[in-house]
Amino acid sequence: MNIRQEIITDYDIVYQVTKIAFENAEHSDGNEQDLVVALRKSKSFIPELSLVAIEDNKIVGHILFTKALVDNVEVLALAPLSVLPEYQNQGIGLSLIKRGHIIASNLGYEYSVVLGHAKYYPKAGYIPASKYGIKAPFEVNDENFMAIRFDQKADKLNGVIQYDKAFGI
DSSP states (O other): EEEEEEOGGHHHHHHHHHHHHHTTTTSSSSSSHHHHHHHHTTEEEEEEEEEEEEETTTEEOOOOOOOEETTTEEEEEEEEEEEEEGGSSSHHHHHHHHHHHHHHHTTTOOOOEEEOOOTGGGGGGOEEEGGTTTTOOSSGGGGGGGEEEOOTTOOOOOOOOEEGGGGGO
16 A cells, blocks of 8 residues: 555546545535535645545545644644545554644644544544633534644643534534
């Protein structure tokens, strides 16, 4: 498997990968592929943190981290993470997350926040965001709203995350 930064010629394929990945997802609004398009056009987009996974000479996964704010501190929001169903449960998603974390840390980001499956994201180091003082702008179970701190010396935050308006929150 190869992981690289997404390029413009990947956009149509990533749209389809995201759509297919979420077609039968338990928690999906069916618009994740459109969210990717909207986020690419936003001020929150970070090209270096839009990554694709390639296997069998085709794009089989995608991850996107975008800028968000907590207590006037720029953090990252991980959303969405997409892997084609026939390639799931092979470590591709975790590999995308880990590569994204390395790049994010190298870019100077201290936190990433995710709303997701309580049994999946802890495998990548995520814990309830409340432990870092990060609150969601909506009602959510603590176990599903998670964060990871890349720099253990980073200050604890204290505030509600402000997502890009493309999220519609």
